[in-house]
Amino acid sequence: MLPSIHLLSCVILMGFLFPFFGWSSLIVLLGGFFIDVDHYLIYAYKNKDLSLVRAYNYFKNVSNHDFKNQPLILHFLELTIILIGLSFYSYMAFLLTLGVITHLLLDFIYEVQTKSAYKITKSWSLIFWIKNQEWKINKMRHFL
Numbered sequence: 001m002l003p004s005i006h007l008l009s010c011v012i013l014m015g016f017l018f019p020f021f022g023w024s025s026l027i028v029l030l031g032g033f034f035i036d037v038d039h040y041l042i043y044a045y046k047n048k049d050l051s052l053v054r055a056y057n058y059f060k061n062v063s064n065h066d067f068k069n070q071p072l073i074l075h076f077l078e079l080t081i082i083l084i085g086l087s088f089y090s091y092m093a094f095l096l097t098l099g100v101i102t103h104l105l106l107d108f109i110y111e112v113q114t115k116s117a118y119k120i121t122k123s124w125s126l127i128f129w130i131k132n133q134e135w136k137i138n139k140m141r142h143f144l
Contacts, residue, residue, distance in 0.1 A: 035103050
């Protein structure tokens with residue numbers, strides 16, 4: 001999904017939250033927009049390139065969106081569960097969690113709309129990602 005969609009959704013959410021939380025509602029941006037820094041980190045690592053512009057252009061190409069084998073750590077549901085737990089103790093964590101959940105929901109809707117529901121392109125769970133890596137290693141050993 002384009003970053004502008006995530007940014008717009010965060011700004012709208014911040015508009016609703018501002019009367020209740022004031023400028024603290026800006027924390028929604030961390031969870032809803034800047035969560036995509038993990039995409040950039042994967043690009044930089046895979047391509048040995050720190051250019052933000054080239055990374056953005058790389059991801060604009062739909063064929064470069066297969067993250068199934070990449071650990072998008074900020075998108076894992078386990079992190080979201082931890083944030084939900086922290087939300088009971090901190091309003092800042094609550095605002096961050098609202099941003100993260102909004103982001104993940106938009107990503108999931110995008111995945112379903114652009115792919116079919118059974119072929120999701122990114123791993124949504126650290127546990128399943130690790131299991132998938134173990135399965136691949138075991139499959140390779142079988143052929144050796």
